[in-house]
Amino acid sequence: MDLWFSEGKHQSVDFSIKVNQQLYSQKSAFQQIDIFESDVFGRFLSLDGEVMMTEKDEFIYHEMMVHVPMSVHPDVKTVLVIGGGDGGVVRELVKYNSIALIDVVEIDELVVRACEAFLPATAASFQDARVHLTFQDGLRFIRPLYDRYDLIIVDGTDPNGLGEVLFTKEFYGNCYKALRPEGILINQHESPFYQQDAIAVQKIHRKLTASFPISLVYQAHVPSYPSGHWLFGFSSKRYHPLADFKDSEGADRQLATRYYNRPLHKGAFALPTYVKELLDYVEDK
Template sequence: MELWFTEKSNDSVGLTLLIKEHLYHKESKYQTIDVLESAYYGKVLVIDKVVMLTERDEFIYHELLTHVPLQYMENPLSALIIGGGDGGTAREVLKYRSVNRVVLVEIDEEVIETSKKFFPTLSFSFDDKRLEVVIEDGAKFVKETDEKFDLIIVDSTDPVGPGEVLFSSEFYKDCSSILKDSGVLTAQTESPFDLVYRPVIQNIYKNLKTGFKTVRMYLGSIPTYPFGLWSFAFASNRMDPLKEELKNPFIPDGLKYYNRELGRCVFNLPNFVKEIIDET
């Protein structure tokens, strides 16, 4: 008998995967964690019945979230990752030789342990001596830290449950206060093709604008995320990617998705997406 997993994006649309084996199940303090072995996408990390990543396409999300901002920075030294317990975002940031310190703040240690067990191509980043892991609420860390960073990456779950606070106006203001003068924040901001989430996206960008002078959206195509189209925010008080040139003289070898030609054009938005942002 075949086993299929379906993640419903709404009442009439979803993603369905043929599953070879249910490898792992864990009820953590904050959420339900599952690892599935799929027939096409390899191992799949599922949190609260939502696909977080698959082995086959995770590189798209992680490269877009990291290399887009890092290529606009001439000499990035430090980064703060909020969430990202699978290690994929840290893996990409740590590819930059100039980066000497990365702090990853994850509220749920079980996500990190699950990744170490089942996703070694992501979790090997936890062995890098430049990476410090803090098990704590990300919003609390941002509010209380005295450290300033060149880059903040909000690699969070959807704006529900423990991740909801990471989309608030107060959180974005706190992030702005711990960025260096020319620093950048990037964050995942859901699918603009999802009619249910359009008001949520509008609210996210409204909140971002309370903390940052410049807020831009960029897009990427991720097959296993709802509707295959995903948005990201680029926020800064000094830098506007529509007016700046790429400054980083270094680009890591072996990237599967990002290149500099792509990095210059991801901010070009379809008309229907522009209309969503203009309504904020």
């Protein structure tokens, strides 16, 4: 028997993973949740049929979401993670002793429970005493908050699905308000390659540049995501991701990473010309 997982997101391109078995399948109040086991990617989570993370390459995405801002802001004490139900972002955050509080707001409790059961390498860090889990809509959670966090990381699904609200101008405005005067917002920014994704990149960037004085985009190679070329948004009230980058290796910064390193921090912001043009096009609008 051959069992293949096929994403089929782009109607004319397909990325498929041969699967040994389906470990979990449940329809929650919000979405279809599946966890599979494969030889090449290990176990992987899909939400509504789209790959969210695989054991083989989740370190790339999660390290880039966390260690880039943590190497710029000199004193992060309070963090808000919106989405991130697989726990990968939290796992990277708890490596920093300086962080005192990590609020995680995930809309779908079933995602967390499924990951705790089947993906313990990412989900185990929810047990850290500094982590406070809330199962709620991210926008509703953040609306009443002012001047609360040093860092907000938005790790949601794609803008065409359940995560849509996390890509609105209203949401980004509320993030700005909930951040301290030196706060940083990191969000997953989709891929620039396929045309329909590139349009999403432009929409996100337009809203972020309208909401924050500093909004730069950086990139990584995430093979299990469409095109493998993934972007992240670095939006900030004060710190610049390169000018304020702490290039020296302080004792507390010597974290074990498998993708992120200091030269790569700078390299990740050196975007291809066609991506720069995509972004420049909307910066003036």
